[in-house]
Amino acid sequence: MTGYEVTAPRLRCVLPFEAEPAEVRLLRRAASAQLNLWGMREAAEEAELLVTELATNVIKHVGEGASATLILELQSERLRVEVHDKSHVVPSLGSAGCDEECGRGLHLLAALAADWGTVLSAAGKAVWCEVTLDYGPACRRVERAVGALESYQEACGGAVLHGGRRDTGLEESAVELIADLLHWTAARGCDPDGILERAQMHYEAEADAA
Incomplete structure (x- = not known):
């Protein structure tokens, strides 16, 4: 299969x-x-x-x-x-x-x-x-994240993977995308640690509400 x-x-x-x-x-x-x-x-x-x-x-x-x-x-x-x-x-x-x-x-x-x-x-x-489906905010975020990561892979010239290799590829792309975003925030004069902290707060608030 x-x-x-x-x-x-x-x-x-x-x-x-x-x-x-x-x-x-x-x-x-x-x-x-x-x-x-x-x-x-x-x-x-x-x-x-x-x-x-x-x-x-x-x-x-x-x-x-x-x-x-x-x-x-x-x-x-x-x-x-x-x-x-x-x-x-x-x-x-x-x-x-x-x-x-x-x-x-x-x-x-x-x-x-x-x-x-x-x-x-x-x-x-x-x-x-x-x-x-009980399609709450967390699920919508996951849907958007998968689409964003696959678009990011294509933009980086990555190959389309399947099965467990695909999951690993998405995880690696997530790390690279987060790193790129931190570079972007620093280039705009923002504090990368502050951005990460705010993102973590959003995640924890939605996870607690789920």
Whole structure:
């Protein structure tokens, strides 16, 4: 399983996968890790369940080993989870008493999600769902920080990294960006230590309020 990420205009993570039980476990972990990176740890458990249901639906109704893609996207105060596959068969909730094979997982999906649906395309279909997030000020700051750090990496000529290497790269970029900002404040005649202290005060106030 490999992946890449796009941050404009929204935070977005794309993960191609093969419809295999082992891949579902990897997808669940990847989704949780991505949400942690975005500062949405409280949404990870629900997202893992939705990812499991959508990916398992591909295994059952499209076929084991089928190619598919998971997309996670933060849209304002909602998390959108999509799974794309190459089948044009639209899933149905069926009757309330149906068994696993006719959509029990989709009933769970409908119960958890604020909204869900299916989109057909020339290449196949996408089954999507959205969950409402408690998107507080700290999460908005994390979203802005990720976008700023990735833009800073590009401005410095850095390569796009994935997985753990990507996290390490963002941490290194954060250090370099903070250092650049301190140089900028000193060049303007400001006290770098004072700027750091004020930033720390803002952080602690928001962390205490969370």
